[in-house]
Amino acid sequence: MQPYYQIDFSAASCQFEASVNDIPVFTLSVAGQASTMVPINPGIFQSGKQKLSIKLLPLPGELSVSPNAEFKYNIKVFDVNHSFTFKEQLPGYEFPPVDASKYYPVLTHESIFMADVPYTIQAFQNATDLRTMPDLKEQVRAAYQQVADLIDQAAYDRFKAALANREQIMSTTMYLNKQESDARLQELITDFQSGFKVEALPLDAVVHLYANGKIAALKKPNGESALTLIDKKTGEELTIELSVYLPQGKTTMEVI
Structure with missing residues (x-):
């Protein structure tokens, strides 16, 4: 099996950054609405626990996350080795409505999921801090x-x-x-x-x-x-x- 992990998201009125194990895998600015699936395997370097982080940021030119901002996601797993067969869906998260009376330079969410991949990568782990x-x-x-x-x-x-x-x-x-x-x-x-x-x-x-x-x-x-x-x-x-x-x-x- 060649597990292919994707974040299936829907976003509105925000700029956001998705990271896996503190490796950015996707950044997008959405003035209106957008929904799609994005692969997150490039942030997975070995099997085991993985940390997914989502940052909601103000749109360019703004100082606070928009009260109209929305973001929700789940993680879908496919098997590339078998015609991209859907295998399972992992739990996701939906950001609560943004309080218009408050100032938010950033909103964050972190979650842990388990991944099982047939590779181990040693790339930057011993690099200079x-x-x-x-x-x-x-x-x-x-x-x-x-x-x-x-x-x-x-x-x-x-x-x-x-x-x-x-x-x-x-x-x-x-x-x-x-x-x-x-x-x-x-x-x-x-x-x-x-x-x-x-x-x-x-x-x-x-x-x-x-x-x-x-x-x-x-x-x-x-x-x-x-x-x-x-x-x-x-x-x-x-x-x-x-x-x-x-x-x-x-x-x-x-x-x-």
Whole structure:
């Protein structure tokens, strides 16, 4: 069996972030309403207890979670090895109505669920703790800029090498074969070649820490990745989600 865990959610009038074991698996800003299922296996590194965290945040430009905000979810389990067969539904949660008379910069919910997966991943667990790094923002920005430069230079083999750790984790947790894994990066490269150009990293981008301080991400104030490309002809935007870490014994950050 290849268990495939998905969060089945419905959201309205909020920005939210879903994390598994302090690894962000999905971030979305919903001005109206939205409902879908999103895989959470990329945050599951071994069988056993898993912690799911949901943060409800104000919509971009607002200071408090909207009184119209709604969010509810459950977890559905499928077996990828048998034609994506539905196996079971795990308990979920629904946020109570938001009190309009109170100020909420964030609302949170955490729950524990059990997962049984046929893999164990050791990726960042022994990495350097970034919480005490004095030049953290500069190092994170430098790592993002390095990836941006590879795209600008059309150095696609080096781009693939830079993202190899990330893609290996994704391939393992999502049960991708080599062809499917290769297609993920090739799709991005095709977009780069079709006219998408890297935007300058925003000066107001903020570093977010995850995985008990072992992983960092550079994000815009609205929660989106700081690494963005624009197709000047169509105005279409392409956002590349990145996380970086500092392996033990290394002096420069790497993508994970």
